[in-house]
Amino acid sequence: xxxxxxxxxxxxxxxxxxxxxxxxxxxxxxxxxxxxxxxxxxxxxxxxxxxxxxxxxxxxxxxxxxxxxxxxxxxxxxxxxxxxxxxxxxxxxxxxxxxxxxxxxxxxxxxxxxxxxxxxxxxxxxxxxx
Amino acid sequence: xxxxxxxxxxxxxxxxxxxxxxxxxxxxxxxxxxxxxxxxxxxxxxxxxxxxxxxxxxxxxxxxxxxxxxxxxxxxxxxxxxxxxxxxxxxxxxxxxxxxxxxxxxxxxxxxxxxxxxxxxxxxxxxxxxxxxxxxxxxxxxxxxxxxxxxxxxxxxxxxxxxxxxxxxxxxxxxxxxxxxxxxxxxxxxxxxxxxxxxxxxxxxxxxxxxxxxxxxxxxxxxxxxxxxxxxxxxxxxxxxxxxxxxxxxxxxxxxxxxxxxxxxxxxxxxxxxxxxxxxxxxxxxxx
Numbered sequence: 449x450x451x452x453x454x455x456x457x458x459x460x461x462x463x464x465x466x467x468x469x470x471x472x473x474x475x476x477x478x479x480x481x482x483x484x485x486x487x488x489x490x491x492x493x494x495x496x497x498x499x500x501x502x503x504x505x506x507x508x509x510x511x512x513x514x515x516x517x518x519x520x521x522x523x524x525x526x527x528x529x530x531x532x533x534x535x536x537x538x539x540x541x542x543x544x545x546x547x548x549x550x551x552x553x554x555x556x557x558x559x560x561x562x563x564x565x566x567x568x569x570x571x572x573x574x575x576x577x578x
Numbered sequence: 579x580x581x582x583x584x585x586x587x588x589x590x591x592x593x594x595x596x597x598x599x600x601x602x603x604x605x606x607x608x609x610x611x612x613x614x615x616x617x618x619x620x621x622x623x624x625x626x627x628x629x630x631x632x633x634x635x636x637x638x639x640x641x642x643x644x645x646x647x648x649x650x651x652x653x654x655x656x657x658x659x660x661x662x663x664x665x666x667x668x669x670x671x672x673x674x675x676x677x678x679x680x681x682x683x684x685x686x687x688x689x690x691x692x693x694x695x696x697x698x699x700x701x702x703x704x705x706x707x708x709x710x711x712x713x714x715x716x717x718x719x720x721x722x723x724x725x726x727x728x729x730x731x732x733x734x735x736x737x738x739x740x741x742x743x744x745x746x747x748x749x750x751x752x753x754x755x756x757x758x759x760x761x762x763x764x765x766x767x768x769x770x771x772x773x774x775x776x777x778x779x780x781x782x783x784x785x786x787x788x789x790x791x792x793x794x795x796x797x798x799x800x801x802x803x804x805x806x807x808x809x810x811x812x813x814x815x816x817x818x819x820x821x822x823x824x825x826x827x828x829x830x831x832x833x834x835x836x837x838x839x840x841x842x843x844x845x846x847x848x849x850x851x852x853x854x855x856x857x858x859x860x861x862x863x864x865x866x
Binding site for chain 2: 512547578
């Protein structure tokens, strides 16, 4: 899918994945609009620390280069963990890329609506590709 | 319809640039610091084109090539403002009270030759306000491997202190491992113990004469990618435009930071090779 491989390569770095919940050896990093109910044989929980990332708007495919908006949702049981995860994401991907380029905007943290939810700090990004 | 072209090798993502200046008489370019806008430089020239009465138009001749440029400075460093003024502004530095409490600075192991390490002079161990000095800092000692087998390093033998506009203090240190007697010296830390040093208390910028002969300033505008490759525009000789130095104080109700909008004109330097007298643009292969 458009942008998936670039964002995965940018996010799948130890500085970020070491902060995520481990699911039988795989970090909680999902190209999806929802956290899966289970992953790699492990049930996910609201207390888990995960990243889900997905397109944030329209892709203008008439351009001869790519400029795609995405949301990177940094979810965790506490405000502090969610916020620190998001700031780590920004530190590692903002103005970076090899063959692509990412710029970030760090948004306010959204508190959980109930016990099935968790804190979510959204990093709104623009992914640029050639 | 098909994609009209697949030629994308020189698409560049906007990522800002470093502006560095070299005044007449200086040997290195000095980074001006934070800028708040795009840096532009537009090539202009006068044209001479004659339409004959019986042979159509003659070839166009151009002359008086210039580059009209601008950027907005966010790092309002007096040195930079003076440097870009080309002699309109003079800078006077006033010293403060000497300080003898500057804490020891440690250069971590893994240092390298041919690398400048800024000399960082804090006011004291309880006050990390950094100071700048007009004159070369006084160092009590520079010691390699201070907690193991200490080797006292000598200035101009095992290290040199250089004036460095990129260092906040104005000075940097550079080491010469080949002259050190300790084996594998770069694997050890180095402690720099400061003596009494007199910090700069203030800078005053002056301007105002009936006439000033301006000195041209060379300018480099550089983008460096993650692999260290550069795209760089060099303007060999620039003068700040009238109205190009805009001093001001923003109101408390305004956004952003204090800034200075600058505009300049690059002109031909006739001492250089013809065809290369105004500018050069360097694009390293693979630069992003």
